[in-house]
Amino acid sequence: MKTHAHLYASFATVLVPAMLAGVFAPSAALAGGVTAGTLIENTAVANFDEAGVPRSINSNTVTVRVDELLDVTLTSLNPGPITAGAGTTVLTYELINQGNGPEAFRLTPNTAVAGNDFDVSFRAIAIDSNGNGTYDEGVDQILAQPQTTDVLAADARLTVFVLVDMPQGTADGQNSNVELTAQAVTGTGSPGTSFSGAGVGGGFAIVGTTGAQANARGALVNAAASLQLVKSVSLRDPFGGTSAVPGTIATFTIEARVSGTGAVSNLVVTDAIPDGTTYAPGTLALDQAALSDAADGDAGTASDTSGIAVTLGNVPAGTTRAVTFDVVIDK
Template sequence: STVEIQSNPVVIKVDELLDVVVVSSDPGDVTTTNGATDAPLTFRITNNGNGPEYFTLTPNVVNGGDDFDPALSQVVLDTNNNGVYDPGVDTVYVAGSNDPLLTPDQSLTVFVLNNIPASQNNGDRANVTLAATATTGTGAPGTTFAGAGEGGGNAVVGSTSATGQAGGFLLVEAASIALVKSAVVADPFGGTNPVPGATVTYTLVATISGAGTLANVAITDPIPASTQYVASSMTLEGSPLTDASDADQGNFNGTRIAVALGNVAAGQTRTVTFKVTIQ
């Protein structure tokens, strides 16, 4: 006959595995300009362990293999999880105060903000890293922290040593502007003498050099004393501009001309002209 007996139960509590991965979310070098503030590099932190874990974040702006070290501004957590740094919306990170808690397989985007020295040259690169470390502890794979795991079990360091690090590069694209002014005089007698009644045509040429783009470029120039502005004489790239503050890019307010050039890329020029008569 068959006799069935039952053994004592054997219970194995699964230990918490401490593993984290950090990667750069930027597709390549992130362009910035000399003197820029809060230039962001983007990183993604993922808890590859099997339990919830707090992680300490450590940025480093002093790394080898680059041209300069930016000044660390702050580290910011992507509060709204849209992958884009939103000033005033995303949460500023303070180590030991709001270390992010990630559940298993959960990821978080983190921004490292940097200030760029004004003296940097076009093409200079800065290497910035971000490390995430399990607050429970780190060590060689297999290191055990007794009773420190979820539910009172042990916590065991995984293959990443419970710390992850990634780096990204900032690339300075330094655009600069030069403005050159010239004048041509035409007198009433067909000559070039600057006598009363003569017309002076001023030409201002803005040249953008370096790399990148300058935003919101504008040219203003006061009307010289003892001259009178010739109405509707402003041009931009040879096209006439009106004197009124309207839809086009120029205006004259009675004492000076102003022309808004907008965003101008390096390697381009913009030419503005206007006329006055000598009184």
């Protein structure tokens, strides 16, 4: 150690970045250490007096080229399970090239993680081309299979999106995990495994402590809204009773009950006017507020021939909407 300390103190050690010939750029500390391909040159100096005259001689120079370390980390950027509904869900991961040289990484998704309540279907892997941290359809690049990143510089970070689709029939509150694996394209293996000639400048590429591969898990929970449609009828006969005779007014109530989590969208309730009855004009109502029979600005239409239709649109879970209308039993 003393010898080394002396050599450094005498400026006999110089670092020559092979990639940037002639340019010495003191860089921030790299995760992977000194940049791959760097030449570490070392010349010893001896000072002495010869017959009272100060003399100095140099040793031969020893040159060591720094090999390339292959290391990678991958983390999920979703702080907890993503609440996912029908359609596509985006999980976000961050890949960091922890090596000391340029490297591309192969990305492999696994949607069938042990313990899943259900498995999502894999759609695509995209990279955050515009670097804003969120997935932008049509802007962020979808990777072709086999999904492989561009070559990333040492210490470069890349935000990766995994797009998955919710299978139909998944119950509210069910959980699923999606695992992403990143592997150095040059090779993976136990730490210390070396690939001759595969490193920067034709040097060795050596697998680092991460094994040159990493995986991370993102989680999602299904927020499913389910719809129940319940129909009931009450009767008022011409005699003040509740018998079903010609002339009896039948009031139908259709309840749309949305439960679970999330919402249903584009909800439209329709009903035909039963044979043997006639629609009682002006009786259509939604949650006891009258709707006009005409197709106009409100949510409802009604006629004897076409029946009733009420547009409810987006209805959040935990909501019940009630549509009512009257028919008269034909005489």
